[in-house]
Amino acid sequence: MLVARDLVKSFGGVRAVDGVSFTIERGTITGLIGPNGAGKTTLFNCLAGLFPPTSGTLTLDGTRIDGLSSDRIFRAGLARTFQIPRPFPEMTVLENVMLAPTSQHGERFWAPWLTPGRVAREEATLREKARHWIAFVGLEPLVEAPARVLSGGQRKLLELARVLVAEPKLVLLDEPGAGVNPRLLDEIVATIAKLNAGGVTFLVIEHNMDLVMSLCRPVMVMAQGRLLAEGDAESVQADPRVIEAYLGGAIA
């Protein structure tokens, strides 16, 4: 589904992503692990178009997406969530989810005057979809609550609902387990598994190895901007190069 070839992202003299190639297979939940500063977030930012890669290519279902804006990549079916979601605090859960950039006719400034019926119908459809995904992630009781009352874990679920409205093919999750209480973590894991069973492919940055072990196959390991290993969670954890990278040793 997603193919990266020789991807590089440099910040001045720092090659945060240093010649990375991989393939994400359709239907998988691929884990992306690695010590702090390995380049995982930078790789996510390149994939999602937050900034263009310095060199290399990215293809999503056969179409080149490197160099496209994040908005166009989102519309092409690749969505990302952030480690620390920042919803609009005074807007309700429903309003926040309805802000997702789907291809609505009503977004064109003249449309409400020229085609009011169509705009109203699109808004009703979007509202229905937003309510569906809010219920799917378990936030239905909070649908009219302002986002500021949500816990960190609930904000992650809100963000997931927000990207699901756009019906992405591939979702990049940045540390879905970070700062989430254990009960909500189970809900997040179950939600991801259910979505995956329904056909959504995931790439997940995560430090919580229990979560990685229970959810991700395969797992890719990054260190110092490079891909160090790939395989199932047990084999990469036992790989001496991975152990060395986590212990701060030099990469072989």
Ligand SMILES: Nc1ncnc2c1ncn2[C@@H]1O[C@H](COP(=O)(O)OP(=O)(O)OP(=O)(O)O)[C@@H](O)[C@H]1O
């Ligand atoms: N905007 C930037 N400008 C300069 N250097 C950057 C920038 N963003 C990241 N870096 C550097 O790139 C390297 C990789 O950082 P990155 O945040 O991608 O790692 P990470 O694997 O996501 O780490 P963590 O697990 O701590 O989130 C680090 O050396 C970091 O300092």
